[in-house]
Amino acid sequence: MFACSKGIFSSRQISELAEENLPARWLTKNLFPSYRTVCRFRISDEAENLISKCMNQLTKYLRKNNCIDDVSFIDGTKILADANKYSFVWRKNIIRFDKLNRVAIIKLLHDMNDVKYMGQLPAESSISLDDLDEIIIHLENCLEDLNNQIQKDKKLSPNPNKQKRRKLKSIKRKLRFRKNKQIEYQETKKIFANRNSYSKTDHDATFMRIKENHMLNGQLKPAYNLQIATSGQFINNFDIYQNPNDTRTLIPFLNKQKELLLTPKTSDIYARRKIDVESVFGKLKASLRFNRFSVRGIEKVKKEIGFTVMALNIRKLMTKVISFINLYTKIGFTFSSKRKSYFFRDLCHSPFLYLIIF
Numbered sequence: 001m002f003a004c005s006k007g008i009f010s011s012r013q014i015s016e017l018a019e020e021n022l023p024a025r026w027l028t029k030n031l032f033p034s035y036r037t038v039c040r041f042r043i044s045d046e047a048e049n050l051i052s053k054c055m056n057q058l059t060k061y062l063r064k065n066n067c068i069d070d071v072s073f074i075d076g077t078k079i080l081a082d083a084n085k086y087s088f089v090w091r092k093n094i095i096r097f098d099k100l101n102r103v104a105i106i107k108l109l110h111d112m113n114d115v116k117y118m119g120q121l122p123a124e125s126s127i128s129l130d131d132l133d134e135i136i137i138h139l140e141n142c143l144e145d146l147n148n149q150i151q152k153d154k155k156l157s158p159n160p161n162k163q164k165r166r167k168l169k170s171i172k173r174k175l176r177f178r179k180n181k182q183i184e185y186q187e188t189k190k191i192f193a194n195r196n197s198y199s200k201t202d203h204d205a206t207f208m209r210i211k212e213n214h215m216l217n218g219q220l221k222p223a224y225n226l227q228i229a230t231s232g233q234f235i236n237n238f239d240i241y242q243n244p245n246d247t248r249t250l251i252p253f254l255n256k257q258k259e260l261l262l263t264p265k266t267s268d269i270y271a272r273r274k275i276d277v278e279s280v281f282g283k284l285k286a287s288l289r290f291n292r293f294s295v296r297g298i299e300k301v302k303k304e305i306g307f308t309v310m311a312l313n314i315r316k317l318m319t320k321v322i323s324f325i326n327l328y329t330k331i332g333f334t335f336s337s338k339r340k341s342y343f344f345r346d347l348c349h350s351p352f353l354y355l356i357i358f
Contacts, residue, residue, distance in 0.1 A: 001307055001310050001311045001314065002023070002024060002027060002311075003017050003024070004288065004307050004308050004310075004311035005288075005311040005314060005315055007287070007289050007290070009290065009294050009304070009308070010294060011035040011036075011039040011042070011294070012035040014035070014038045015032070015033060015034055015035040015037075015038055018032055018033055019032050042295070042300075042303060042304060042307065043295060043299075043300045043304075044303075047306075047307075048302075048303050048306070051303065051306035051307065051310065054310050055237075055306075055309075055310065058234075058310070058313055058317075059234075059236055062234055062317075067232055067234065067317075067320065068231040068232045068234055068236065069231060069232065070231075071231060071269055071272070072229045072230065072231050072236055072237075073229070073231070073272070073273045073276045073277040074228070074230075075228065075230075075273070075278070075281070076225050076226060076227040076228070076241075077225075077226050077284075077285075078211075078223045078224070078225055078226070078244075079224050079226050079290070079291065079292065079293060079305070080210065080221060080222070080223050080291060080292040080293065081199065081202050081204075081205035081222040081224055081292075081293055081296070081301070082201075082202060082292065082293050082294055082295060082296050083199040083200075083201035083202040083205050083222040083296065084199070084200070084201050084222075085219070085221045085222065087199045087200035087201045087222070088197055088198075088199065088200075088207050088220070088222075089191075089197060089198055089200060090196065090197050091189075091192050091195070091197065092196070094185055094188050094189065094192070097181075097185065098182070098185040098189075101178055101181050101182055101185065102126065102127060102182075104174075104178055105127055105132070105175070105178045105182075106127070108171050108174055108175055108178070109135065111167075111171055112139075112168070112171055129179065129182065129183065129186075132175060132179045132182070133179075135175065136172060136175055136176065136179070139168055139171065139172045139175070140172070142168055143165060143168055143169065143172070146161050146164060146165040146168070147165070149161050150162060150165065191203050193242075195242055195243075197220070199222040201222070201296065202222060204224075204242065204296075204297050204298040205222035205223065205224060205242075206222070206223065206224075206225075206242045206243070206244060207220040207222055207223075208220060208221065208222075208223045208225070208244040208245075209244070210223060212291065224240050224241070224242065224293065224298070224301055225240070225241040225242065225243055225244060225245075226239075226240060226241075226305060227239050227240075227241060228277070228280065228309070230276050230277045230280050231276070232276070233276055233279055233280055233316055234313050234317075235280060235312060235313055238305060238306070238309050239302070240298055240301050240305060242298065280312065283312060283315070283316075284308065284312060287315075288308065288311070288312070290308055293305075
């Protein structure tokens with residue numbers, strides 16, 4: 001979290017910070033973790049449990065000191081995934097390729113000139129992997145019988161059995177290729193789930209339209225949808241989603257609550273949204289420069305954003321503390337250096353807050 005508060009997210013840079021930065025060395029007790037150790041920890045289950053406990057404790061502390069209230073503002077932003085922007089796989093293409101693959105399989109079965117399979121599998125029927133296995137076994141038996149006949153009959157070319165064997169071998173090879181393609185398409189459909197795209201580099205990432213598009217060509221890029229709930233510019237909760245937008249649920253909800261939002265009390269609360277939640281995204285992307293994840297997979301991504309969210313909350317808490325000190329300094333009440341240290345340590349029993357300021 002100390003590294004995240006400084007805008008450092010790379011494992012190698014965090015390892016370098018632990019060696020060169022004196023407060024970081026004090027936090028690690030002069031134990032210099034390698035970048036592999038940092039990388040293993042940031043995606044471990046212990047990190048997930050630590051983030052959950054820290055979020056709960058910080059939320060209780062903020063509520064106890066009236067830093068947050070019962071009003072929460074929910075908004076989302078898109079964070080780029082650690083994936084190649086040209087590694088896209090589209091659902092419509094996979095459906096089209098799967099259909100063409102099945103048509104090619106049926107054509108091969110007709111080329112077999114086998115009445116048994118031609119009768120059971122018309123041109124537009126769907127065929128399963130078990131059916132393909134049965135057909136391939138049938139072809140292998142036919143090839144074995146042809147080999148026995150060729151060995152018994154030493155007829156020179158043109159030999160009809162050899163021609164038939166050559167044709168069946170070609171069909172068998174093509175059927176195996178089509179079977180592997182069908183397996184590939186089925187696995188791809190499982191990866192899609194309810195999405196229309198995914199990245200070959202990071203299967204959990206979905207291609208979305210990003211605002212930070214310097215080419216201005218509307219290009220889709222692999223990203224995750226970060227949703228946060230804020231109160232007093234503190235993040236109370238967060239989650240990562242693979243859906244590119246929430247308009248299907250948000251618009252009907254806003255239409256239903258339109259009259260409520262026009263009342264004086266609720267309109268004041270709604271006006272706070274621009275100040276409360278948008279500023280958090282500004283600090284996340286502009287101050288910390290967190291625009292892209294460093295890990296792959298939605299579970300690992302949740303852990304990385306958890307550290308970043310905690311760093312944002314602690315930075316915000318320290319901003320309030322500094323404002324409190326400056327306020328009393330202006331009206332004549334000053335803290336000595338010794339009292340400052342005591343004040344910060346009494347505020348939270350973690351030296352991390354003390355190190356951020358000093």
